[in-house]
Amino acid sequence: MKNLNEDIKTGNFKQAYLLYGEEAYLKKQYKDRLTKAMLPEGDTVNYAYYEGKGINPGELIDLAETMPFFAERRLIVVENSGYFKNAVPELADYIKTMPVTACFLFVENEVDKRNRLYKAVKDKGRIVEMARQDEKTLLYWIAGNVKKEGRQIKETTARYLISRAGTDMENLEKEMEKLFSYTLGKEEITVQDVEEICTTQITNQIFDMVEAVAAKQQKKALDYYYDLLALKEPPMRILYLLARQFKLLMEVKDLAEKRYDKSQIAKTVGLHPFVAGKYMQQSRTFSKQELRRILEDALDTEELVKTGRLNDVMSVELFIVKYST
Numbered sequence: 392m393k394n395l396n397e398d399i400k401t402g403n404f405k406q407a408y409l410l411y412g413e414e415a416y417l418k419k420q421y422k423d424r425l426t427k428a429m430l431p432e433g434d435t436v437n438y439a440y441y442e443g444k445g446i447n448p449g450e451l452i453d454l455a456e457t458m459p460f461f462a463e464r465r466l467i468v469v470e471n472s473g474y475f476k477n478a479v480p481e482l483a484d485y486i487k488t489m490p491v492t493a494c495f496l497f498v499e500n501e502v503d504k505r506n507r508l509y510k511a512v513k514d515k516g517r518i519v520e521m522a523r524q525d526e527k528t529l530l531y532w533i534a535g536n537v538k539k540e541g542r543q544i545k546e547t548t549a550r551y552l553i554s555r556a557g558t559d560m561e562n563l564e565k566e567m568e569k570l571f572s573y574t575l576g577k578e579e580i581t582v583q584d585v586e587e588i589c590t591t592q593i594t595n596q597i598f599d600m601v602e603a604v605a606a607k608q609q610k611k612a613l614d615y616y617y618d619l620l621a622l623k624e625p626p627m628r629i630l631y632l633l634a635r636q637f638k639l640l641m642e643v644k645d646l647a648e649k650r651y652d653k654s655q656i657a658k659t660v661g662l663h664p665f666v667a668g669k670y671m672q673q674s675r676t677f678s679k680q681e682l683r684r685i686l687e688d689a690l691d692t693e694e695l696v697k698t699g700r701l702n703d704v705m706s707v708e709l710f711i712v713k714y715s716t
Contacts, residue, residue, distance in 0.1 A: 422498050436460045543578055
């Protein structure tokens, strides 16, 4: 993203951009920033937007061939087209020789790096993956947003907000807006504020799913899984979060056995003390050998899916069934 920010800052733009990945918030932010930087405000004549599958590539090429109207360039934004998963040879060939007066901005969820269009955009322009951000980055981002509002938030409270609201930046932004309205007139945002106004997201559901697995409540555990699938959570992300949960439980269990108290465990593992207490309680339902075996099995399951030997939805279901029986 550093190079993308540099392009926006200097105004030296490439002729083709591809923004892809799971983090919808970042994709939208950079799509809007690039559009604003490339075109004067209110210029709708030299801007075109296409969305969804079934877009005619010939129409895009014809538009790119049309000279911009009293402007340096024509910007064509194409979102969720599926072009980078399917063959679009005419567009891939065209991008190699397209005029300097046109710019393509593609925004996609998934890509195939072997795709001809992907390679053409890479040669001609810039490709940036907007992946889910790590916890450290999210903490800095939350702190920055809180500071802009003239408020304060402790790091432990920000961590608790993430554990409750999840790591999706778009959702976190909405939860922060709710917090800012709810705490109007207060200087500091507290854990209690988060508990009272913020919606519980996937991480808490994962915690409850592990709780059901530990209690051998198979139906309950599977119900949580089906609910997450209904919310369009990818099975492999659910497996990743399950594995992350079990890894945290193993770390917490190890520290608890070393006589660390709740606050020490919270500080060492990077959890809010409130959350650490819940993890300590949950870790008691598993032995270290069980946790190690579960983590190894999660890795094996991921490999089976990635090598095409097992369906992703079924693989996670079998994983849950195995440990909740």
